[in-house]
Amino acid sequence: MLNHIATIASTRAVPTPPPSIFFGDERNSLPGVAMRFARNTEIYGEGEPAEYFYQVISGAVRAYKILDDGRRQIRAFYLPGDIFGLEAGEEYASSADAVVDAQISVIKRSSVMARIDQDRTVARQLWSLTSLELARVQNRALLLVKSAEERVAGFLLEMARRTASMTMVQLPMSRQDIADYLGLTIETVSRTLTQFENSALIALPSSRRIELRNRAALNRLNS
Amino acid sequence: MLNHIATIASTRAVPTPPPSIFFGDERNSLPGVAMRFARNTEIYGEGEPAEYFYQVISGAVRAYKILDDGRRQIRAFYLPGDIFGLEAGEEYASSADAVVDAQISVIKRSSVMARIDQDRTVARQLWSLTSLELARVQNRALLLVKSAEERVAGFLLEMARRTASMTMVQLPMSRQDIADYLGLTIETVSRTLTQFENSALIALPSSRRIELRNRAALNRLNS
DNA sequence: CGTGATCTTGAGGGAATTCAATGTCGGTGG
DNA sequence: CCACCGACATTGAATTCCCTCAAGATCACG
Numbered sequence: 001m002l003n004h005i006a007t008i009a010s011t012r013a014v015p016t017p018p019p020s021i022f023f024g025d026e027r028n029s030l031p032g033v034a035m036r037f038a039r040n041t042e043i044y045g046e047g048e049p050a051e052y053f054y055q056v057i058s059g060a061v062r063a064y065k066i067l068d069d070g071r072r073q074i075r076a077f078y079l080p081g082d083i084f085g086l087e088a089g090e091e092y093a094s095s096a097d098a099v100v101d102a103q104i105s106v107i108k109r110s111s112v113m114a115r116i117d118q119d120r121t122v123a124r125q126l127w128s129l130t131s132l133e134l135a136r137v138q139n140r141a142l143l144l145v146k147s148a149e150e151r152v153a154g155f156l157l158e159m160a161r162r163t164a165s166m167t168m169v170q171l172p173m174s175r176q177d178i179a180d181y182l183g184l185t186i187e188t189v190s191r192t193l194t195q196f197e198n199s200a201l202i203a204l205p206s207s208r209r210i211e212l213r214n215r216a217a218l219n220r221l222n223s
Numbered sequence: 224m225l226n227h228i229a230t231i232a233s234t235r236a237v238p239t240p241p242p243s244i245f246f247g248d249e250r251n252s253l254p255g256v257a258m259r260f261a262r263n264t265e266i267y268g269e270g271e272p273a274e275y276f277y278q279v280i281s282g283a284v285r286a287y288k289i290l291d292d293g294r295r296q297i298r299a300f301y302l303p304g305d306i307f308g309l310e311a312g313e314e315y316a317s318s319a320d321a322v323v324d325a326q327i328s329v330i331k332r333s334s335v336m337a338r339i340d341q342d343r344t345v346a347r348q349l350w351s352l353t354s355l356e357l358a359r360v361q362n363r364a365l366l367l368v369k370s371a372e373e374r375v376a377g378f379l380l381e382m383a384r385r386t387a388s389m390t391m392v393q394l395p396m397s398r399q400d401i402a403d404y405l406g407l408t409i410e411t412v413s414r415t416l417t418q419f420e421n422s423a424l425i426a427l428p429s430s431r432r433i434e435l436r437n438r439a440a441l442n443r444l445n446s
Numbered sequence: 447c448g449t450g451a452t453c454t455t456g457a458g459g460g461a462a463t464t465c466a467a468t469g470t471c472g473g474t475g476g
Numbered sequence: 477c478c479a480c481c482g483a484c485a486t487t488g489a490a491t492t493c494c495c496t497c498a499a500g501a502t503c504a505c506g
Contacts, residue, residue, distance in 0.1 A: 071368075073364075073365060075361060088350050088353075088354030089354065089358075116346070123343070123346035123347070124339075127311050127350045128311050130311075130350060130353045131312065132311075133357060134353060134356060134357045137360045137364060138298060138316065141360060142288065142290075142296055144364060144368060145294075145296055147493080148493080175452075184494080185495060185496080187453095187496085188493095188494060188495075191454080191455080193454095194454070194455085223291045370462095397484070399484085407462080408463060408464080409484090409485080410462085410485095411461090411463075413485060414486080414487080417486070417487085430470085430471080430485060430486090448506090451503085451504080452504095453500100453501075454500080454501065454502085455498100455500075456498085456499080457496105457497090458495105458498105459494105459496075460494090462491105462492090463493085464489100464490085464492085465490085467487085467488080468486080468487075469484100469485075469487085470483105470484080470486085471483090471484080472482095472483090473480105473481090475478105475479095475480085
């Protein structure tokens with residue numbers, strides 16, 4: 001929708017130095033091309049030929065699917081270091097766009113596939129990464145059968161873990177994004193967060209900054 | 224829980240002749256060893272070292288996870304022809320047991336991995352199969368954010384497609400299994416089915432046999 | 447300082463769960 | 477053969493949790 005031309009410097013702390021290589025070992029790596037995507041711009045669309053693999057350098061990406069009735073399901077958030085768009089099939093199964101202005105390393109799928117024959121570790125990495133993605137989706141599916149409290153607690157803990165921050169989580173995404181990721185409404189997400197605040201599980205210095213004040217209790221909710 | 228010793232012949236029609244090979248092409252296949260698992264017996268447990276890959280020959284298998292509070296989430300049902308237990312990591316991420324008495328073809332993971340170096344198609348197949356599993360889980364996650372009607376309709380259509388039966392679906396699993404798969408209660412599943420019956424979308428000659436009488440309407444619910 | 451986007455809060459309603467009772471089916475033993 | 481038994485399934489009534497609709501509040505930005 002909105003294509004901000006200006007490039008906004010990401011203020012979120014990058015937890016791990018994003019590797020500049022996609023596949024292979026250090027001696028024999030496949031470098032990607034860095035690209036910039038403005039906030040809310042599409043990276044690829046569902047059903048398009050899967051010609052590229054991607055890795056987040058900075059910013060954040062969401063993969064999503066729009067249902068026939070207009071509802072949106074966010075399938076994943078990708079943060080710096082995360083690889084996405086790894087399709088074994090010929091087409092992307094989801095759409096992806098930038099949550100905030102993002103730097104993305106892009107590599108041609110065909111060049112990775114060509115490397116498979118020479119470098120056996122590449123094939124193994126493709127499998128590993130897909131398997132990791134599978135585990136992530138299984139975990140989200142687990143969230144989706146739980147109560148709103150459990151879902152939000154699980155989300156906060158996941159974000160804290162992935163940004164490697166012990167207590168302070170800086171969210172790049174809106175409440176609507178969180179709601180569409182957790183299968184809840186924006187109001188329920190908001191209410192649950194204020195409830196957590198009232199119970200002193202978290203503090204909310206601003207709507208996008210969340211301080212985890214009682215990890216043990218949150219973990220208990222995560223059951 | 225119950226370990227029936229007697230082997231009950233599966234009465235469910237096998238939709239596709241289950242292939243006897245796991246990996247590689249026809250000339251160069253890796254055969255598995257056929258094993259029998261009685262109803263409700265465990266095939267592997269979550270956290271155990273992933274030493275084998277499996278393929279269903281006959282019967283049905285469920286992969287599941289037990290939550291801390293005792294709830295059970297069924298992550299997948301595997302039917303004849305389906306391959307499961309394909310872990311890239313060292314441990315199984317779910318438990319698996321036989322829904323009904325089942326014949327399972329078992330192959331050592333290490334023997335498959337050894338074949339990778341000689342046969343490049345094996346690596347590709349491992350990736351492909353994991354990617355297929357990923358797509359299946361994404362689809363289930365999509366179901367989990369929908370209404371009870373939509374979930375049950377989606378489940379029926381999925382089962383019809385996978386058993387390649389146009390109208391009559393023979394369910395190997397109980398209502399509780401379906402409920403744990405769809406993230407609903409057993410009562411809601413039952414109520415939704417009778418509602419479908421009253422609306423003439425399905426017929427229920429017995430609780431485990433379901434005739435799809437109005438696919439178009441079911442598809443519409445699947446939105 | 448105004449404006450639109452985002453977020454929070456409130457009230458009411460609805461869908462699914464919970465709790466409880468009844469019904470049905472298949473297998474087994476009298 | 478049929479009557480009983482346990483497992484499984486259906487149905488009903490009450491409750492709960494989350495959604496919907498609506499109104500304010502807050503924030504970012506021009």
